Amino acid sequence: MTDQDHSNLHPDDPETTGHEWDGIREFNNPLPRWWLWCLYATILWGVAYTIAYPAWPMISGATPGLLGYSTRAEVAGEIDRxxxxxxxxxxxxxxxxxxxxxxxxxxxxxxxxxxxxxxxxxxxxxxxxxxxxxxxxxxxxxxxxxxxxxxxxxxxxxxxxxxxxxxxxxxxxxxWSEMTAFEGILSDEEIDEVVHYVLSVSEQEADADLAMAGEAVFLDNCAACHGDTGAGDRILGAPNLTDRIWLYGGSPEAIEETVRHARFGVxxxxxxxxxxxxxxxxxxxxxxxxxxx
Structure with missing residues (x-):
């Protein structure tokens, strides 16, 4: 209950809380008994729960509780079932x-x-x-x-x-398969040529002259694993280079990186x-x- 005018207070009214907000004062009425008993009951229930079940965190675990209940054990039991x-x-x-x-x-x-x-x-x-x-x-x-x-x-x-x-x-x-890293084995020009040849066999945009020169480089250095047509060899784990499915990317830059330094996924x-x-x-x-x- 509130009262906005001090002069309206009746002698029989309960005392106020002593606080005032914009001229409004609040009566200091006691809480209902049923509400207090509910509060006390929940406090007692909470204390009993922390005693019966795991609750309080410790250094390396939590208090186990008198009932020994464990959600982990319950899940493990369901898994076993x-x-x-x-x-x-x-x-x-x-x-x-x-x-x-x-x-x-x-x-x-x-x-x-x-x-x-x-x-x-x-x-x-x-x-x-x-x-x-x-x-x-x-x-x-x-x-x-x-x-x-x-x-x-x-x-x-x-x-x-x-x-x-x-x-x-x-x-x-x-x-097991291991591709040779051709850095230092092939010249930069030969690497560029074989990159464009691989682009051409996978039907991507490539320099025709470089691709033509790269075919010889490919046959001499790559065909032993990837096959003369670049279709790959599953027995050796050598990928097919004629499709457009690339494990490490099929851009000119990605193919050059592969040729120069090889790949070795585990x-x-x-x-x-x-x-x-x-x-x-x-x-x-x-x-x-x-x-x-």
Missing amino acids: YDALNADLRAELAQVDLTSVTQEGTPDLYNFAIQSGGATFATWCSQCHGRGAAGVQASGYPSLLDDDWLWGGTVEDIHLTIAHGIRNEEDPDAR MPPWSGRLSEAETRATAIYVHSRGGGE
Whole structure:
């Protein structure tokens, strides 16, 4: 209750709070008893909660609470429950022929592989290849959605790549290829010529005279891996240069950088980090994204 005129105060009115705002004074009425009891109850409930459940932060953790409740343990229990439910599917996936896992032939196993592989991909692979598996353009992280595969795009090829990785020193079975850095081997003029030849075979704008001269340079120095036509060789991991899909960029500057200094992207092996079922599920998931052969 408020009162704007001091002269209107009645002798029986309660005392005011002693504060005044623009001539307005507020009565110092007591709070309702029910409200106070609710306040006291919530205080007591809060104290009891901090005693019963984890609450107070400590140096290396929090007070555990008398009930020993843990959200982490609850989540772990749910994970264990679903692991038990899917144990048969996981065991089957770890041993089955990958080419036999199809939507039509083994729908339950296929759907499990897609869901499991998608979750594994989002956790471990999306940091490089992107959440949608589209890669990062001109960065060395390839798109997995197209049909351009350095080492082959069958589900078995993809599984082998995931399991052992590429050009790493951890796994003796890693995919391995290494391009020669031609800085110091070819002259600047020859590098310029072969760059324009590569531009021409990928049907990009190029200097015709330089490209003509660059063909001989290419055949002498590059065709052993990329083939006489530049179509690449999956056995060697040599990319196709005749399309317009470029792992590190297809501009004249990017191609020159590649010719001069080479590229050496590394992918870690996942066979020691993921279970066989998880590796196979990820291969099936990647194969299903549209670029698998």
